[in-house]
Amino acid sequence: MNGFLYLVKFSYRNLFRVPKRTLIMILSLSLGCGFIIWDLNFANSGSREIMKDFLSQYAGQYQITHLDYYNPKNKKEFNFYKTFSDDELVDKELIKLSTPRVNAPVFLSGSRKTLGVLLTGLMVEKEKRLSTLYKAITVGKFLDPNGNKEIILGKKLSQRLNVNIGDEVAAIGQAIDGSIANDLFKIVGLLDFGGGDLEESLAFTQLKSAQEFLSLPPMIYHQRVSFDMDSEALPILTKLGVSSWDELLPEIGISIKFIDRFTWIVSFIIVMVVSLGLSNTLMITFFEREHEFTSLNIIGAKTNWITASLMIEVFLMGTIALILGTSIGYAATSFFNSHPINLEIFTGGKPIIMGGITIAPHIRLYAVPKYFWQVPLMIYFFLTLTMIYPLIRVISRSKNAI
Amino acid sequence: MQFELSNVDKVYTSSEEIKVFGAKGVSIKIAEADFLALVGPSGSGKTTILNLIAGLIIPTSGQLKHGGKEITSMSLEERTQHRLDYMGFVFQDYQLLPILTAEENIEFPLQLKGFSKKEIKERINWSLKQVGLENLGKRFPNQLSGGQQQRVSIARAIAGRPQLILADEPTANLDSKTAQEIIELFLKLNKEFKLTFVFSTHDQRLIDQVRTVLYVQDGQISESRVHNV
Numbered sequence: 001m002n003g004f005l006y007l008v009k010f011s012y013r014n015l016f017r018v019p020k021r022t023l024i025m026i027l028s029l030s031l032g033c034g035f036i037i038w039d040l041n042f043a044n045s046g047s048r049e050i051m052k053d054f055l056s057q058y059a060g061q062y063q064i065t066h067l068d069y070y071n072p073k074n075k076k077e078f079n080f081y082k083t084f085s086d087d088e089l090v091d092k093e094l095i096k097l098s099t100p101r102v103n104a105p106v107f108l109s110g111s112r113k114t115l116g117v118l119l120t121g122l123m124v125e126k127e128k129r130l131s132t133l134y135k136a137i138t139v140g141k142f143l144d145p146n147g148n149k150e151i152i153l154g155k156k157l158s159q160r161l162n163v164n165i166g167d168e169v170a171a172i173g174q175a176i177d178g179s180i181a182n183d184l185f186k187i188v189g190l191l192d193f194g195g196g197d198l199e200e201s202l203a204f205t206q207l208k209s210a211q212e213f214l215s216l217p218p219m220i221y222h223q224r225v226s227f228d229m230d231s232e233a234l235p236i237l238t239k240l241g242v243s244s245w246d247e248l249l250p251e252i253g254i255s256i257k258f259i260d261r262f263t264w265i266v267s268f269i270i271v272m273v274v275s276l277g278l279s280n281t282l283m284i285t286f287f288e289r290e291h292e293f294t295s296l297n298i299i300g301a302k303t304n305w306i307t308a309s310l311m312i313e314v315f316l317m318g319t320i321a322l323i324l325g326t327s328i329g330y331a332a333t334s335f336f337n338s339h340p341i342n343l344e345i346f347t348g349g350k351p352i353i354m355g356g357i358t359i360a361p362h363i364r365l366y367a368v369p370k371y372f373w374q375v376p377l378m379i380y381f382f383l384t385l386t387m388i389y390p391l392i393r394v395i396s397r398s399k400n401a402i
Numbered sequence: 403m404q405f406e407l408s409n410v411d412k413v414y415t416s417s418e419e420i421k422v423f424g425a426k427g428v429s430i431k432i433a434e435a436d437f438l439a440l441v442g443p444s445g446s447g448k449t450t451i452l453n454l455i456a457g458l459i460i461p462t463s464g465q466l467k468h469g470g471k472e473i474t475s476m477s478l479e480e481r482t483q484h485r486l487d488y489m490g491f492v493f494q495d496y497q498l499l500p501i502l503t504a505e506e507n508i509e510f511p512l513q514l515k516g517f518s519k520k521e522i523k524e525r526i527n528w529s530l531k532q533v534g535l536e537n538l539g540k541r542f543p544n545q546l547s548g549g550q551q552q553r554v555s556i557a558r559a560i561a562g563r564p565q566l567i568l569a570d571e572p573t574a575n576l577d578s579k580t581a582q583e584i585i586e587l588f589l590k591l592n593k594e595f596k597l598t599f600v601f602s603t604h605d606q607r608l609i610d611q612v613r614t615v616l617y618v619q620d621g622q623i624s625e626s627r628v629h630n631v
Contacts, residue, residue, distance in 0.1 A: 002513070002518070002519050002522075003513050003514075003516060006509065006513040007513075009506075010499075010501070010502070013501035013502060014501055016501065017500070017501055292497070292499070295493065295497040296510075297482060298456065298458060298485065298491055299485070299486070299490075299491050299497075299510065299511050299514075299558070300482060300483070300485050300486025300511050300514045300515075301482070301510075301514060302479055302482050302483070303478075303479070303482075305514065
């Protein structure tokens with residue numbers, strides 16, 4: 001132990017041999033580490049904020065449905081005959097966190113055209129409290145909680161149907177009992193989702209109106225959509241099915257994963273470039289001491305001892321740099337937590353549209369704990385690779401130096 | 403234990419035709435408490451002979467033994483361990499580690515030998531006392547004069563109480579007064595503690611004070627002389 005402490009002291013003192021060079025190496029490593037942590041937090045928080053914004057508008061964090069409502073192999077397909085009631089929901093807390101919906105695939109007829117859309121019945125008051133769908137209304141108003149047979153349409157859909165506020169549209173579909181369902185709905189508002197596909201395929205009415213249209217009794221739904229955005233864990237239910245947003249919107253989940261992985265790839269490249277520079281500096285540092293290594297060997301230091309001392313020196317430098325780097329990363333993340341980044345500076349003030357929905361342009365950064373050990377570990381790995389070549393060169397040269 | 407070189411040749415080959423003898427037919431016996439100088443001009447082969455004794459280089463032919471044990475058959479790491487166990491070194495340019503204090507420099511071979519903390523402390527104090535630097539142990543090499551640095555280097559060499567101390571031109575970088583002091587220190591350590599010294603020099607002023615002088619010319623021992631000192 002005594003010998004090891006001496007070895008560590010020896011390595012530590014070597015850091016101060018050329019202080020400016022050591023400082024530059026520490027700074028390059030710590031700034032690299034700090035930037036990567038910040039960048040990963042930015043990508044993660046960005047995705048999270050965008051998703052939160054996106055999901056809170058319509059899709060929600062997760063859905064509770066009948067076990068057989070969705071096709072487990074393809075959740076784009078659903079069986080609208082599979083409904084459930086709140087009696088089947090044991091955890092009553094979930095009722096508070098979610099809003100019920102009823103979905104009806106219908107043909108909607110305007111003055112000129114008939115188009116197939118998904119008519120969704122909403123519990124208006126609760127929807128206004130939990131989701132931000134009402135914010136997408138740009139023309140007219142949101143559904144009246146006490147109203148009946150009102151409808152709001154996507155802006156694009158209204159253009160294709162050639163209808164406007166105050167007009168009536170006819171909906172024809174199939175009721176749960178197999179009979180033909182048909183009714184007239186009065187347009188009260190138009191939704192602007194930023195021009196995406198959703199604008200052409202969605203229409204919303206009061207829950208009660210949709211239930212009547214489908215011949216569904218009250219308290220019977222297709223979905224309960226949860227907007228509990230802070231909880232990523234899904235509830236465990238035995239009698240009912242639970243589907244997360246990324247199961248229902250896999251293409252968006254994949255995009256988020258891609259952003260995360262791409263950020264890691266960029267981080268790897270940054271670390272590799274920094275490592276090449278470091279390798280060169282280490283080579284110079286070690287070669288300068290070549291004569292000294294020979295002397296150490298003469299007075300009895302074996303190759304292993306010299307190698308260990310150099311490795312400890314590099315790891316000590318790395319540890320100092322990474323402590324500093326993680327602190328920089330944390331400080332930068334915290335700063336942008338209190339001062340959110342406005343993404344509009346990158347788009348020239350234009351709105352950012354994702355999956356057909358306009359998202360909020362402000363990204364508030366959150367520190368993700370795993371990055372604070374994953375990034376230093378990655379840098380340690382590259383640091384180890386970085387010193388292998390200089391070590392082999394210097395040890396083989398000092399062996400033959402006498 | 404005796405160090406012995408028997409008819410040792412060291413040939414440096416740069417090509418098939420060009421062969422240079424660093425040492426040729428060298429035979430030396432070094433007994434306990436010997437005080438021996440290798441004398442000759444630069445390039446005569448003094449350092450090669452010192453390196454052979456230390457096991458830093460392997461002879462092309464001949465035998466190199468310590469206490470009857472063949473050094474040439476040892477691996478590189480075994481020879482390093484052998485040097486650590488039985489030898490101390492004093493260099494022309496001191497070779498102190500600039501990042502360590504005088505005490506820590508002396509501690510270096512003692513740590514490699516695995517002495518206890520207490521024993522290391524005792525040996526550092528003893529060796530600093532022998533070289534007359536009791537109060538300068540906390541200083542870094544750049545805070546010491548050339549003569550003081552060489553004394554630290556000697557303290558480092560003797561701290562492990564080796565059987566043999568090898569010194570390559572130990573006075574070459576010092577003024578004549580300091581050089582005289584270093585030789586007197588060597589003589590004192592040799593006399594008081596029966597430490598064996600082998601050193602190389604081409605400084606004629608020092609030769610008269612040395613008991614056994616081996617004159618080296620073109621890698622060969624051309625003459626040996628024993629003085630009464």
